[in-house]
Amino acid sequence: MDDKARRLREITTKEQLTMLLNDRSENTETWLVHNSVLENLLELGTNNMREMSENEITELAQYLGTNAEQLNRPFMVDSNLICPTCSRKLTFLDFVKTAIEGDPKLHSKERIADILSGRNGNWLTIGGRKFERTVYCSNCGEGIVYRTHNYSNRNYAYA
Numbered sequence: 001m002d003d004k005a006r007r008l009r010e011i012t013t014k015e016q017l018t019m020l021l022n023d024r025s026e027n028t029e030t031w032l033v034h035n036s037v038l039e040n041l042l043e044l045g046t047n048n049m050r051e052m053s054e055n056e057i058t059e060l061a062q063y064l065g066t067n068a069e070q071l072n073r074p075f076m077v078d079s080n081l082i083c084p085t086c087s088r089k090l091t092f093l094d095f096v097k098t099a100i101e102g103d104p105k106l107h108s109k110e111r112i113a114d115i116l117s118g119r120n121g122n123w124l125t126i127g128g129r130k131f132e133r134t135v136y137c138s139n140c141g142e143g144i145v146y147r148t149h150n151y152s153n154r155n156y157a158y159a
């Protein structure tokens, strides 16, 4: 999600959102989401999702160097994602840490904290048809390959 590489595109209607999800492009894309479509963003990917606990949100906030109160709930994550090595239940933190510390380094902590606090618009990342990624467990470092996943908070969703 490099600023320079991103083509600025915005989702402004529910119909556009549905079309983009049903007819995915080959590669993963990130879109700006207009406030009027925000409620539809919150409805995404509710199957097998669980809400992150306050302890898990605090852990995420500490990593990002911000206060847990600043982060916009609800934080939802796929409840099937459990580390096979240490049994950690993966949260937003594991995905965020992978994006910040992985290769390539995709984000800064400040930018992610801004987005999750609602200070930098609403964003949706849509997994492409060839979608496959590795997330690294923030506890033991195990790499976990996944093909489908969802995680979201009030201002950001990955679907």
Ligand SMILES: [Zn+2]
Residues within 6 Å of the ligand: 083, 084, 085, 086, 087, 088, 137, 138, 139, 140, 141, 142
């Ligand atoms: Zn682990």
